Structure formats: structure tokens, C-alpha cells
Amino acid sequence: MAEMLQAMTALGARSPAVVTIGPLTVTERFDIAFASVAARRGQMARLAKAAKAAKVPLPDPARYQGGTPYCAFWVAPEMWLVEAAFASHELIAAALKDALGDTASITEQTDAWVAFDLAAPDLSPLLERLCNVDFPGVPDGYATRTMLEHLGCYLVRLGPGAVRLYGPRSSAKSLLHALEVAAASAW
Amino acid sequence: MNQSHRIPGGQIDRTKVLRFTLDGVPYWGHPGDTLASALLANGVRLMGRSFKYHRPRGPLSAGSEEPNALVELRSGGRQEPNTRATVAELLDGLEAKSQNRWPSLRFDALAINDRLNAFFAAGFYYKTFMWPKSFWEKLYEPIIRRAAGLGSVSRQEDPDGYDKGFLHCDLLVIGAGPAGLMAALTAGRAGARVIVADEDFAFGGRLNAESFAVAGGAGADWSAGVVAELATLPNVRLMARTTVLGAFDHGIYSAVERVSDHVAVPAVGKPRQVLWRIYSGRAILAGGATERPIAFENNDRPGIMLAGALRAYANRWGVAVGERVAVFVNNDDGLRTASDLQAKGVDVVAVIDSREGGELLPGIRHLRGAEVIDTSGRLGLKAITVRQSDGRTEEIRVDALGVSGGWNPNVNIHSHHRSRPVWDNTISAFVPGADGPPGLLVAGAAAGVMSTHGALRTGRDAALAALESLGRKAAAIDLPEAEDAPVRITPLWHVAHGKGRAWIDQQNDVTVKDIKLAQQENFTSVEHLKRYTTLGMATDQGKTGNVIGLAVMAELTGRTIPETGTTIYRPPYTPVAMGALAGRSRGREFKPYRLTPSHHWAAEQGAVFVEVGNWLRTQWVPRADETEWRQSVDREVLATRRSVGICDVTTLGKIDIQGTDAGAFLDRVYANTFSTLPVGKCRYGLMLREDGIVFDDGTTARMGEHEYVMTTTTANAVTVFRHLEFCRQCLWPDLDVQLISTTEAWAQFSVAGPNARRLLAKIVDQDISDAAFPYMGAGNVTVCGGLRARLFRISFSGELAFEIAVPTRYGDALLREMLARGAEFDPVVYGTEALGVMRIEKGHVAGGELNGQSTALNMGLGKMVSRKKDSIGMVLSQREGLTDPDGYRLVGVKPVDPLGKLTAGSHFLEIGAASVVANDGGWLTSKVYSPHIGSDIALGYLKAGDRKIGSRMRAVNLVGGTDTEIEIVSPHFFDPDGERLRG
Numbered sequence A: 001m002a003e004m005l006q007a008m009t010a011l012g013a014r015s016p017a018v019v020t021i022g023p024l025t026v027t028e029r030f031d032i033a034f035a036s037v038a039a040r041r042g043q044m045a046r047l048a049k050a051a052k053a054a055k056v057p058l059p060d061p062a063r064y065q066g067g068t069p070y071c072a073f074w075v076a077p078e079m080w081l082v083e084a085a086f087a088s089h090e091l092i093a094a095a096l097k098d099a100l101g102d103t104a105s106i107t108e109q110t111d112a113w114v115a116f117d118l119a120a121p122d123l124s125p126l127l128e129r130l131c132n133v134d135f136p137g138v139p140d141g142y143a144t145r146t147m148l149e150h151l152g153c154y155l156v157r158l159g160p161g162a163v164r165l166y167g168p169r170s171s172a173k174s175l176l177h178a179l180e181v182a183a184a185s186a187w
Numbered sequence B: 001m002n003q004s005h006r007i008p009g010g011q012i013d014r015t016k017v018l019r020f021t022l023d024g025v026p027y028w029g030h031p032g033d034t035l036a037s038a039l040l041a042n043g044v045r046l047m048g049r050s051f052k053y054h055r056p057r058g059p060l061s062a063g064s065e066e067p068n069a070l071v072e073l074r075s076g077g078r079q080e081p082n083t084r085a086t087v088a089e090l091l092d093g094l095e096a097k098s099q100n101r102w103p104s105l106r107f108d109a110l111a112i113n114d115r116l117n118a119f120f121a122a123g124f125y126y127k128t129f130m131w132p133k134s135f136w137e138k139l140y141e142p143i144i145r146r147a148a149g150l151g152s153v154s155r156q157e158d159p160d161g162y163d164k165g166f167l168h169c170d171l172l173v174i175g176a177g178p179a180g181l182m183a184a185l186t187a188g189r190a191g192a193r194v195i196v197a198d199e200d201f202a203f204g205g206r207l208n209a210e211s212f213a214v215a216g217g218a219g220a221d222w223s224a225g226v227v228a229e230l231a232t233l234p235n236v237r238l239m240a241r242t243t244v245l246g247a248f249d250h251g252i253y254s255a256v257e258r259v260s261d262h263v264a265v266p267a268v269g270k271p272r273q274v275l276w277r278i279y280s281g282r283a284i285l286a287g288g289a290t291e292r293p294i295a296f297e298n299n300d301r302p303g304i305m306l307a308g309a310l311r312a313y314a315n316r317w318g319v320a321v322g323e324r325v326a327v328f329v330n331n332d333d334g335l336r337t338a339s340d341l342q343a344k345g346v347d348v349v350a351v352i353d354s355r356e357g358g359e360l361l362p363g364i365r366h367l368r369g370a371e372v373i374d375t376s377g378r379l380g381l382k383a384i385t386v387r388q389s390d391g392r393t394e395e396i397r398v399d400a401l402g403v404s405g406g407w408n409p410n411v412n413i414h415s416h417h418r419s420r421p422v423w424d425n426t427i428s429a430f431v432p433g434a435d436g437p438p439g440l441l442v443a444g445a446a447a448g449v450m451s452t453h454g455a456l457r458t459g460r461d462a463a464l465a466a467l468e469s470l471g472r473k474a475a476a477i478d479l480p481e482a483e484d485a486p487v488r489i490t491p492l493w494h495v496a497h498g499k500g501r502a503w504i505d506q507q508n509d510v511t512v513k514d515i516k517l518a519q520q521e522n523f524t525s526v527e528h529l530k531r532y533t534t535l536g537m538a539t540d541q542g543k544t545g546n547v548i549g550l551a552v553m554a555e556l557t558g559r560t561i562p563e564t565g566t567t568i569y570r571p572p573y574t575p576v577a578m579g580a581l582a583g584r585s586r587g588r589e590f591k592p593y594r595l596t597p598s599h600h601w602a603a604e605q606g607a608v609f610v611e612v613g614n615w616l617r618t619q620w621v622p623r624a625d626e627t628e629w630r631q632s633v634d635r636e637v638l639a640t641r642r643s644v645g646i647c648d649v650t651t652l653g654k655i656d657i658q659g660t661d662a663g664a665f666l667d668r669v670y671a672n673t674f675s676t677l678p679v680g681k682c683r684y685g686l687m688l689r690e691d692g693i694v695f696d697d698g699t700t701a702r703m704g705e706h707e708y709v710m711t712t713t714t715a716n717a718v719t720v721f722r723h724l725e726f727c728r729q730c731l732w733p734d735l736d737v738q739l740i741s742t743t744e745a746w747a748q749f750s751v752a753g754p755n756a757r758r759l760l761a762k763i764v765d766q767d768i769s770d771a772a773f774p775y776m777g778a779g780n781v782t783v784c785g786g787l788r789a790r791l792f793r794i795s796f797s798g799e800l801a802f803e804i805a806v807p808t809r810y811g812d813a814l815l816r817e818m819l820a821r822g823a824e825f826d827p828v829v830y831g832t833e834a835l836g837v838m839r840i841e842k843g844h845v846a847g848g849e850l851n852g853q854s855t856a857l858n859m860g861l862g863k864m865v866s867r868k869k870d871s872i873g874m875v876l877s878q879r880e881g882l883t884d885p886d887g888y889r890l891v892g893v894k895p896v897d898p899l900g901k902l903t904a905g906s907h908f909l910e911i912g913a914a915s916v917v918a919n920d921g922g923w924l925t926s927k928v929y930s931p932h933i934g935s936d937i938a939l940g941y942l943k944a945g946d947r948k949i950g951s952r953m954r955a956v957n958l959v960g961g962t963d964t965e966i967e968i969v970s971p972h973f974f975d976p977d978g979e980r981l982r983g
Helices: A044-054 A092-103 A169-186 B035-041 B109-115 B135-147 B178-189 B219-232 B307-317 B333-343 B452-469 B512-520 B526-533 B546-557 B578-582 B599-604 B629-642 B662-669 B717-731 B756-761 B808-821 B832-842
Strands: A018-021 A024-029 A032-039 A071-076 A079-085 A104-108 A113-119 A142-148 A151-159 A162-168 B018-022 B025-029 B070-073 B080-084 B094-098 B162-174 B194-197 B236-239 B242-247 B252-258 B273-285 B289-291 B304-306 B324-329 B347-353 B366-368 B371-376 B383-387 B393-397 B400-404 B407-409 B422-424 B429-431 B440-442 B503-505 B608-612 B615-620 B645-648 B653-658 B682-688 B694-704 B707-712 B738-741 B746-752 B778-783 B787-792 B801-807 B888-895 B907-909 B922-930 B935-943 B952-957 B962-969
Touching: A018 A169, A024 A169, A032 A044, A032 A071, A032 A092, A032 A113, A032 B738, A044 A092, A071 A142, A071 A151, A079 A092, A092 A104, A104 B653, A113 A169, A151 A169, A162 A169, B018 B035, B025 B035, B035 B307, B162 B178, B162 B452, B162 B578, B178 B194, B178 B219, B178 B273, B178 B452, B194 B242, B194 B273, B219 B236, B242 B273, B273 B452, B273 B578, B289 B307, B304 B307, B307 B324, B307 B333, B307 B400, B324 B333, B324 B371, B333 B347, B333 B400, B347 B383, B347 B393, B371 B400, B407 B429, B440 B452, B503 B512, B503 B546, B512 B526, B512 B546, B526 B546, B599 B615, B599 B808, B615 B629, B615 B832, B629 B645, B629 B832, B629 B922, B645 B808, B645 B832, B653 B662, B653 B717, B662 B707, B662 B717, B694 B717, B694 B778, B694 B787, B707 B717, B717 B738, B746 B756, B746 B808, B756 B801, B756 B808, B801 B808, B832 B922, B832 B935, B907 B922, B907 B935, B935 B952
Parallel strands: B018 B094, B162 B194, B162 B273, B194 B236, B273 B440, B304 B400, B324 B347, B324 B400, B347 B366
Antiparallel strands: A018 A024, A024 A113, A032 A079, A032 A104, A071 A079, A113 A162, A142 A151, A151 A162, B018 B025, B070 B080, B070 B094, B242 B252, B252 B273, B289 B407, B371 B383, B383 B393, B422 B429, B608 B615, B645 B746, B653 B707, B653 B738, B682 B694, B694 B707, B746 B801, B778 B787, B787 B801, B888 B935, B888 B962, B907 B952, B922 B935, B952 B962
16 A cells, blocks of 8 residues: 555554463454444435345444454444454545445544453453453453453453453553453453 | 470361571471461460550461561562461561560660650640641641551562452352361352362361361361362352452452462562452351450560460460460360360469459369459560459469450451441350441351351351242251350450550550540540540551450440440451552553554664553654754654654544534534535534533544544543543433444544645645645545555644554554655654644643633633534533633733743733732743754633733743743734645
């Protein structure tokens, strides 16, 4: 896209970070394009139809739904955050606008967030030190907004040992530090 | 020291030896010991000095209710004052120091206070130190503060980490005695998610301290078996060393887990303590009961302790506190101490039973209807004086005395929502009332059910009831066989005898006399009694003393105890270290940081950063030859005005506003109009609060028919977004508007100065000439051969200026590219200081002026508040008080003498006017040195300021001692006609 300008990760590097602390692996995801989709007032039915045709999942509240090329999770009434591969969908907002037209307001969010994939045999001991999500008590595919180290984050449970965490991009370093400290405390 | 007082039995591991010191003297004990039990095993009864009278004290209890045996643990940064030796787990190498004594524990100079006790009765400091008044702050208070207090802090930084966390469960069981364990077993077997928390390091509660059987074996063995089963259940979490501190709303409890207090140094990365917030579906308080003493003269000597503690030391820790022991009781439970000690071969010389009909234990001398009236022994108990039922007195030589005045259910947590406990005559104690925290049940001794059988039964039944109310079924477990003795007590609160002092609250040195004095002086309400005498105000919160104090007051006033009532119970249940409350939020990690897209470039240049909220912004970028900050800032300003400067403005809030009603929405939230703004243009907007005061300002651009991008100030980015969401969701849900923050999604740079366009023309792919991209233009462009970007032609410096935004990941590269491609213009990167200088030179309002008490009119922006439409704050901004023609107006200020110094916060005064409030004309809101003007300049709010342009006044700062003659000028110091920015 922009050959002249070299991208920098949220942690200030040229390539995404992979950090291991005990059984935990934190993988920075720099390859996800991200946009919000919010239904225009009274347009939900039309949006649902257009989204279905474009393979944009619009899951129920507190849910994440995978798919190709789009995955999505619910964030507010009639509002979702939609993921796609950055390599193919850097212009995700434009692509969604083409697909969904005037049924929804669409905003690029790719660089508003840092995405960390967390992996460990069981993430409960880590997450109970970081946020008030009842991680062992919620099903796979659960998605929620939560506070983590004073930062508003989105947490998606992909499995008991797999979480995708979206945090504010500018605080990526602080968020990673919190994960490292909590992991050392937990394990 | 040898373990002279160790006897067989107990739950200690005698195969291992732990060495420790008290005041440097070496002792030893075993795993399973507390510091108190180990010291007692070594024959040490004296462990502390009392708060006010510096009386020698030993442990009164064997638990967290301890008022006396308070020590400093560890040293250096790990030193912890006021730690209860009765719950401090013994570890090898433990260093303990006694406190509140000088020069030594055995000889304490301030024990003179004890001799002078007549001067230190309750309220003495309210009556003393009253004259002369001026002596209080400088003399009296410092002296009192130096004398008061117990332990000391080292003032070194605690090297250990503390953590916080969140737990969830169906059932929280508070306390792991027989009731708690039975509740946990019932719920655990039923598959419920259970958390069992106990402050002790060993589960079992009183079962560890008693000798009677449960299920045909030792109580401790039964509890160990239950704990072993619970440990196998994946749905049960056992939390030892965890004190539940308080009950909060919606089934939330706080608890502190002492993760590393029982090891010398926490393992790498491990916290010393964790503060947990526990979200429970239901909770069961099974916190047991606390024994209370009986007040009699000199009842505070080392060696005198609660009868239950005396037998706990013998049964659990294998310690005989004394060689010749007596027991003073008003109830049957205390008699267990005599029989247990006797069974262990300790010489029980007498049972003094205040009742006439108490049970007689074989082989022990019983004095029925008798009372202990005095004791002797300066540093430890040597003898007691007993008044027998016929009035004769007898001195009995003993070195330990167990006292039992009955047991108080631990109602604290049940009362944290202000539930008042109710009086139960059958056990002569307060029991939980009816209106405790929703979802909290009470079982066992905490509920006033004092037998082991009763505890097991009520624990099980509480769990069944809790689960049923959650819609879950559980099987009723068969109860193990256990004692079910009734409570037989004849209340005796204090022994009436003589004029000596009988202690009630041992930690705060409150005696029966003090209660009497309070009553005489009409402080008879419990809340007044508490504050006048300090009863129950120490770190033990009066766990052993409060009820006796209330009972004495009841007696004195002729009221019943329930009529007298209790004070309010508040969290925390036991003291909490400040570190645990702070958790990970300390020092550099106090809060998360936000880094700007240019942060890494700026750090490479050695930039100085300033905290703006959580952001770290570049304040200025010094060059090697610059030794003083002003040199850097002046250079950045002059270079920008001469050629071109670049500033990272990513921190300004950006809100994406879309929807078919986006324009109408903006018309309502902004004082000026946005629905008429053409696509491709931006406009400065002023947002008011409902009360007409300016809330925030910024520029909003119309990027499409139904798409706007709002910018806010850095400080208000979050509050403005929250405000807009409130307006959208609550005020006007009928509008078609969608909002999302994009602050972090775009890296945005201001490019300002005469060469701004020439520099950007090398970056932006499209034509940005004045004709193609005029002043206040906005639009989507591409940069560097196709990267999507946004361009706004706006200026807060007075210069020709643009703001250019790219997706944040490209921000660093864009900055480097602008500097490289624009090298011929010698561009400068400027920080917030230069930004501030230029905006003040141009007369733009910012933080100092947007101060939450100023209107658009005050700022000289009154015409921006449109009367043609309604908007938030419009009506109230027209209030008479806010439209006063003589009210504050924004003005510029220059010193008459260019070398004159201005200070923000200085007040306007007429020349010759006295520096008094009545003559105050307003104040200087912002001040900088302007390299363009060549002097200090300032903005300020001056009464009728718009009519005073050109006049001379004074800027007076009485705090700083400055008084400068000034000229009132237009706030637009620089390019007042705006020719440069339109160029």
C-alpha cells in the first residue's frame, strides 16, 4: 500500500512482539484490520441482510463469531467490531462501506487498538489478576469490554487457554507490562 | 533460650527447628507455630507495651483479635509495624522487634505515664493543652504525636510487590471452622463453585484448638479429612491466609491473601499480598466467635489471657503458658481450659467461678461465687487475689490466668451494611440482626450457635438454603457426631472492687474508670462513649473490649445492653497494608502511559517529555548546544514562524460522528452551527455545559454528507465522548447518530509556518494550493504515493498551518519523511511549550482559560453562541449574571518594562490601589515569554476588559511577592488580522 512509509507496531518495533512468561505466550497481532459497524437508525434489518450477503457476521450480545473473510464481535446495541486479514483488507472500512452501503456507519479502527493473543494451558490464573471477567464461567466465543490495568479493553475468549485482547494502542507498552507482571504473579 | 514451656502434642512439626529473634534475642520454634506461640514456648510472656500507659503486656488471645502482642516484623523496607504476634506465622530467620518502648521492653522510660495515670484519664487532651491557644499546633500536638502511636515505619520503600484480583463464585464461605467446612462440603459436593477463605494458615478454626471429638476422632483430624476432600474438587477453591475484610454491594466481598508473609522473601515475581474482590452469588459468614475477658483490677498483666487462648496454646501448639495456672470464668466453656490443661499435666491450682452453681471438675480446687479482684507481678503475672463468696480474700500464686467472660459472635461482616446486631439473652451476646447484606447467611458461632454439633448443622443448612435460593439442589450430608453442650453463662462484666484500674480495651488503655468518667460527663451514647474514651478505636477495633464497655455503660445508666446498642461496624475486619490497597499501581506503574506516534523519534532526539493526563507529550526537543529550556523553546517558536515547524497533535481527541442526523446532533451539542458546514470544510466549535459555562472547544470537519470528525482538547477527549454518548443515548435517542473514538487510530501532525504548504506539497499526492485547499478546508487525501490520509487546514499558531493524519502505524515514518523531504526548509519539531507560546501569542484559549467557570462571552467568543437554534447551555448562558457588561473579558497583558516579569495567577489591580480583595480586577490565566514580542506576555480575565485595552494597571502576586506595571492589550499579540494563516 504505502511503499514509502514503513509501518511501526504499537510497541515501537518493525515486527510484532512475541513474549513468553512461564506458560504464557503473548503474541502481538499486527496483521488484523479492524473496523466498527454501527447500524443506522431503523436500518437493522437491511444491515443484517447486506451483512449476510457480504459474509460479515453480526453475533449476539457478548459474542464473537469467526468467519471468512470477516470475524466480528458485539460491542454495543446494533454495533460490532469487525476483523479481517490486514494483508487483504487494509482498506477494511472502504470494503465494508461498499458491502453495507448506507445501512451502517463504518469507521476504521485498525490502528486504534493493539491486539494481543494470549495463550497458556489455562488463562484463568492470569485473567483473575487483571480484570473482573469471570473467565472460567463464560463460554468460548464470549466477548466483552472490560477494564484491565485502568485501560478499557475488549476481551474475546477463544478457548480456556486462548484469548484475544484489544487494548488502546498508545498504551500497548503499559498493557504488555501488566500482562508480564500478572503472569509472574500467577505462575 | 530453650523451649521451657513446650509440652507434648499440638499441630507443630517438631522435626524442624525455626530460629528467630525478638529484640535481637535468639529463640526457636517449629513449623506450625505463630510468633506468639513460639515465644510463649520459650517462656516469654512480655511482648509489648500498651499505647498510653506503656504497661507491660503479653498476648491476650491466640488470634486476630489480639490487642496487646503487637510487634514490628522484619527490617528495612520490609519492616511492618503493629503486627499481631498471635497470627504471625513463624519462619526461619524472622526478626521481630517490640515497639512503643524506650530504651527497652523490660525498662521503658515512658512507663512513667502509668504512675501519672490520674492525669491521663479519658478526654484529658480535650481538657488540657487549651491555653495558650497558639501552643497547640507548634508545641502540644507535636509532643502528643511523638508520644502516641505504637509501631514505626522504616520510611524505606517496600521492595515487595502487591497484587489485586477478581474472583467469582456461587458461594463464598467466610471461615473454615466446623460450620464453614460443612457448608463448603455441602456446596462443593453439589457442584457449586465455592470459595472458602480463612484468615488462619491452617483450616479447622476452633477444631484445631479444642480437645473434644468430632466423628469419633480429633476435631483437627476431621477437618483435615474434609479439607483433603475439598482439595480434590475442581469447583472448590481453598484460600488459607485469606481474611475477608468487608461486605460491599451486590454480593461483593473484599479479601486480602497473604501470599508471601510466611516466607522470608517473596519468590521472584510473586506478590507479598493480593487484594481480592470476590463476586459471590451467596455468602455464608462462618467466622466463629471471639471470647471476651472480664474486667478486674490489673487484669492486663502478661500471663493473663483469654481461657480459650490458654487452651489453644496447649492443644494446638503444645505450649503451657504457665506452670501454675488458674482459670476465672462466668460460664461453662472456660472450664474446658481447666480440664484440658489438667489432662496435659499442667498444675491447675484453682477455678474461680463467679457463679454459685458452676460445674465441678474432679481433682481441681473450685472457688464458686468467687471473683479475681487484683493481680501482682510487674513484668508478668505472679499472683492473683481472689475474693471468695463469703468476702474473704486469698492470694494465689500463679503465673498464668485464663479468663472467660463468654463469647461474642463475630457479627462484623454481617453488620457492614449497618445492620445492627440484636441481643441474645441465652448466650449474653449480640448475634446478627435481620437486615444484613443481601445474600449473606450466617452459620455456627457467628450466628450464636455455640456447640460443635450446632456449627456443623447450621453450616450444612446454610449451604442448602444458599444453593436453593440460587436454584440449585444439594444433598444433605449426614452430620458427624460432635458435642452439643448448651451455653450456660451468668454475665459478669467487671468486678466491682477498689479504686484501681480494670482494663476493658487493652490496646487503647480504656478502663472501667474511663467509662464511668464518660458517663459522669454525659457522653452516654455509644458513639460519644467511643470517641470520648477511644474505646474500640485501636487497630483491633475493640474485638475483645467493646461489648464489655457497652455493658458497663448500660449498668451505669440503668439501661439494658440492647438499649445501649453498639457502634457501627466498618471494613476492614482486620488492618490492611497500604501496599495491598495500592496493588500494582505504584511508582512508575501508578498508571498506564500513552505514547504518541512520534514518541520513539522524540526519544531518539533526547526530547523532554511532559505528562498530559496519561499521555507523554514532547515538551521541547533540546539541541546539544542548548543548556536551558527557554533556548530550545524560543528556537522552536522562531523557527516555526520563520519557516516551518511540526508538532504531534495526536493527543487531541478525535470522534467520528456519522448518521443522517449527525449535523442536527452537532447543532445541539455545539453552541454554533454545523449542519450548514459544507462538505470538505471545518469549523471551530464551542461546546457549553448545561449551565452555560464553556465545556470544551475544538475543530470539527465535515468529511461527507453524513460524516463529521470532531476534535476535542487532549484533556477532555474522554469526557466529551462520554457527554456525546449521553446526549445520543439518553437525550435524543430519536436521532440517527453513531459515534466512535478514533483518537488513537490516526497519527496527526500540525505543520505550521510560512513554508508549511511547500513542505506538505512534497508529501501529499494532491494539489494543496490555496485555491485547491483554502483556509478551513478538510478532506481525504493520499500521501507518499497512495497512503490514505486526512488533511485539515487549521491553525492555532497564527501561521499558515495544516494538520495531516495517517493511520497510526505510519505516523513515525510520516514524521521522518516530512523532515527528510522538507530538509531544504530546515523544519523544526516543536513541543507543547512552543505550542503554548504560539497559541498565547495568537490569543487562543486553552486550559488556563477553559477553567470550568468561564463563558463564551468571557473569552470574547460570545457571538459564537447562536440564538437561532437551541443548543446545550445556550439558554443558561444568557443569564443576567453571565451577561454582565462589566464581567470578565479576555485580554492580553504586556509588562510596561519589557524586562518586567509576569506570573500566571497574578491579580489585576489599578495603579495605586491597595492589594485587597475589594480592588481585585481579575487574574492572569496563562503566561509565557514571547520571543516574537521580546518580553513576557499573558492572557487574563479582566473585569470590563474589552473597554480597558490600552490602559495601564498592575499585575500583583502577593504569594510570589511581585508587583508589575502592565499594559492591557488585545489578546491577539501576533498577526491580529490573520493574514499569515490565510496566506
